[in-house]
Amino acid sequence: MVEFDAIGVQSPNIAAAILKSGVLVNVDRAQIDGDEGWALLDVANADTEKFIAALTGKGVSIRIQKDAVTHNRTKCVDCGLCISICQKKVFSFDENWQLVVNSERCVLCGRCAMYCPHRALSIEK
Amino acid sequence: MYKSIDEINERIRDGSVRVVSAEKMPDIIDELGVEGALREVDVVTTGTFGAMCSSGAFLNFGHPEIPIRMEKMWINNVEAYAGLAAVDCYLGATQESTIRHAEYGGAHVIEDLIAGKSVELHARAKGTDCYPRTALTNEFTLEELNQAIMVNPRNSYQCYSAATNMGDRAVKTYMGCLLAGHRNITYSGAGCLSPLANDPTFSVIGSGTPIFLGGANGVVVGEGTQSSPGNGFGTLMTSANMKDMSTDYIRAATMTGYGVTMYVGVGVPIPVLNEEIVKHTAVRDEDLKTNIVDYGTPSRDRPVIKQVTYAELKSGSIDLNGEEIRCSSLSSYKKAREVAGELKSRIENGSFTMGLATRPIDALKINKPMAEKGNVRRVNEMMVSAFVTITGDESVKQAAKRLLKGETNHLPVIDAENRLIGIVTTYDVSKAFAKDEQDMTVSEIMTKNVISISPDAPVDFAARKLQQHNIGALVVIDSGRHILGLLNSYDLGDLVSGRGSN
Numbered sequence: 001m002v003e004f005d006a007i008g009v010q011s012p013n014i015a016a017a018i019l020k021s022g023v024l025v026n027v028d029r030a031q032i033d034g035d036e037g038w039a040l041l042d043v044a045n046a047d048t049e050k051f052i053a054a055l056t057g058k059g060v061s062i063r064i065q066k067d068a069v070t071h072n073r074t075k076c077v078d079c080g081l082c083i084s085i086c087q088k089k090v091f092s093f094d095e096n097w098q099l100v101v102n103s104e105r106c107v108l109c110g111r112c113a114m115y116c117p118h119r120a121l122s123i124e125k
Numbered sequence: 126m127y128k129s130i131d132e133i134n135e136r137i138r139d140g141s142v143r144v145v146s147a148e149k150m151p152d153i154i155d156e157l158g159v160e161g162a163l164r165e166v167d168v169v170t171t172g173t174f175g176a177m178c179s180s181g182a183f184l185n186f187g188h189p190e191i192p193i194r195m196e197k198m199w200i201n202n203v204e205a206y207a208g209l210a211a212v213d214c215y216l217g218a219t220q221e222s223t224i225r226h227a228e229y230g231g232a233h234v235i236e237d238l239i240a241g242k243s244v245e246l247h248a249r250a251k252g253t254d255c256y257p258r259t260a261l262t263n264e265f266t267l268e269e270l271n272q273a274i275m276v277n278p279r280n281s282y283q284c285y286s287a288a289t290n291m292g293d294r295a296v297k298t299y300m301g302c303l304l305a306g307h308r309n310i311t312y313s314g315a316g317c318l319s320p321l322a323n324d325p326t327f328s329v330i331g332s333g334t335p336i337f338l339g340g341a342n343g344v345v346v347g348e349g350t351q352s353s354p355g356n357g358f359g360t361l362m363t364s365a366n367m368k369d370m371s372t373d374y375i376r377a378a379t380m381t382g383y384g385v386t387m388y389v390g391v392g393v394p395i396p397v398l399n400e401e402i403v404k405h406t407a408v409r410d411e412d413l414k415t416n417i418v419d420y421g422t423p424s425r426d427r428p429v430i431k432q433v434t435y436a437e438l439k440s441g442s443i444d445l446n447g448e449e450i451r452c453s454s455l456s457s458y459k460k461a462r463e464v465a466g467e468l469k470s471r472i473e474n475g476s477f478t479m480g481l482a483t484r485p486i487d488a489l490k491i492n493k494p495m496a497e498k499g500n501v502r503r504v505n506e507m508m509v510s511a512f513v514t515i516t517g518d519e520s521v522k523q524a525a526k527r528l529l530k531g532e533t534n535h536l537p538v539i540d541a542e543n544r545l546i547g548i549v550t551t552y553d554v555s556k557a558f559a560k561d562e563q564d565m566t567v568s569e570i571m572t573k574n575v576i577s578i579s580p581d582a583p584v585d586f587a588a589r590k591l592q593q594h595n596i597g598a599l600v601v602i603d604s605g606r607h608i609l610g611l612l613n614s615y616d617l618g619d620l621v622s623g624r625g626s627n
Contacts, residue, residue, distance in 0.1 A: 077174070077376055077388060077457045077459075077460055078457045078458075078459040078460065079175075079388075079454060079455050079456060079457040079460075080453040080455075080458075081301045081311060081453060081454070081455045082453075083441070083451065083453035084310060084311060084450075084451040084452055084453035085301065085302055085304070085309060085453075087304075087308065087309075087451070089451075092441075093441075096459065097458040098459055111302070114302075114381055115297075115301060115302045115381050117176070117301070117378035117379060117380055117381075117386070117388075117455065118376060118378050118388075119379070
């Protein structure tokens with residue numbers, strides 16, 4: 001997750017970092033306007049350090065996105081409806097049909113939280 | 126060989142009863158054979174835990190000092206049916222709160238009561254000589270009620286169609302959110318663990334069969350509503366005392382964009398009395414077939430996309446036209462196992478005894494669709510057949526003239542073969558004039574993705590389409606994209622405006 005303040009949004013920081021590091025990234029989601037913005041970038045693990053080093057510019061802050069999905073075990077009944085709604089394969093069953101959440105793949109679309117019948121999922125950016 | 130229900134109950138009493146979950150039964154039969162399994166196993170426990178909308182409870186509040194015959198009532202702002210006189214009601218699971226709408230409903234009231242929470246009752250009445258009171262507001266808990274009897278008209282479907290969406294926009298259904306372009310498949314039911322899958326001929330399950338319902342020891346009332354075992358869709362009407370229930374097995378839920386529902390745990394123990402019963406419990410997920418149907422088609426007879434087995438559904442992905450589509454349940458298999466497991470331990474520890482049905486359920490019955498008296502109004506009855514069109518290479522100025530001449534706001538754009546390729550509205554044309562673009566061609570300013578409808582579609586679908594896209598008219602076209610007419614929202618009147626904002 002890259003966040004830009006009023007200064008950060010003025011320069012082509014992501015493009016510059018890609019050119020400088022030679023690392024290819026996938027922009028999963030982004031929301032940027034005149035004053036501020038954020039972009040969620042998918043970077044291969046091996047390249048992360050190199051890319052972050054290249055992206056460090058004025059008005060830019062970087063966070064590794066890990067625990068975006070909060071899973072309330074008490075409310076969850078392990079129905080698994082979230083599994084097929086999420087196209088990023090964040091959710092799966094273990095061998096006992098219990099829900100497993102792999103937040104690392106989350107692109108913060110929020111669909112799982114919106115459609116969970118038991119309101120057991122929430123997303124934090 | 127034959128075994129009687131009394132022999133089984135005797136074994137429950139002396140602690141020697143042999144109970145297995147329906148999941149394990151096929152392997153036992155493979156190993157011991159049908160006769161061996163009959164000798165070895167006394168009871169097979171089944172279980173399911175899923176959304177069962179057709180559920181609810183009868184509540185009796187007791188008479189207050191100044192008596193009231195409640196005619197309208199709300200519990201935590203959820204209306205309950207009060208036409209039962211005088212301090213009784215039936216609270217339906219899907220009824221929504223007048224304040225919180227789909228985020229809180231009858232199912233949530235039921236779950237709150239089972240959890241021991243206090244809820245607020247508000248009732249109104251006209252007042253009579255024998256029941257003088259006209260209003261009442263009171264708080265109560267489950268413990269304070271005389272009766273709280275859950276009676277679910279339609280539980281535990283034998284089998285249920287799986288769902289996908291072939292349409293080009295996501296649909297929000299009781300089967301969950303179905304993404305556009307068949308990006309996901311959802312299904313319901315526990316497959317080989319489902320109660321009726323293990324007794325499809327209703328040879329032991331009938332009125333009076335003892336069951337596990339929501340954590341309580343309950344009973345099958347009889348045939349469920351819409352029960353259609355003749356084509357594999359049998360249902361059960363079930364009942365049990367809410368005071369014995371647990372929120373482990375009753376959970377309120379909201380299907381976003383659809384509404385409130387209740388997740389119910391139902392378990393039926395099947396006494397292994399004869400070889401026929403053993404054979405039925407040999408069922409595996411591979412044997413249970415269901416159809417994936419297209420919920421993108423908003424009519425009763427939804428097109429079947431593919432036939433699959435529960436084994437395929439449970440695998441997590443299904444091949445649809447060469448694409449691997451993610452597939453997941455909305456019922457919980459883990460919870461279904463818990464139901465079957467809990468039922469097994471109750472029988473083993475002697476707190477649940479078996480019984481025979483007192484009346485059979487018709488295993489051949491087939492559910493009938495509604496025969497609508499009067500006609501369903503179709504688009505071709507309401508559309509305007511006189512319309513003007515334009516071609517893509519004509520100018521915006523020409524379009525303006527055509528709109529004025531036709532006294533319309535919508536101008537379909539056609540190609541040389543008279544096929545619909547776009548649309549321009551008075552808004553598009555005004556905008557072009559305002560930007561001094563009147564010499565541009567129609568094809569440069571037209572909307573290419575025209576919202577259209579077929580002439581035989583019911584007007585209710587048309588009304589929903591107009592509202593979803595927030596547009597003033599639909600172009601009516603045949604299968605060859607030739608224009609037949611226009612359907613204007615103002616011609617539909619109340620059908621559009623009366624639907625509200627959600």
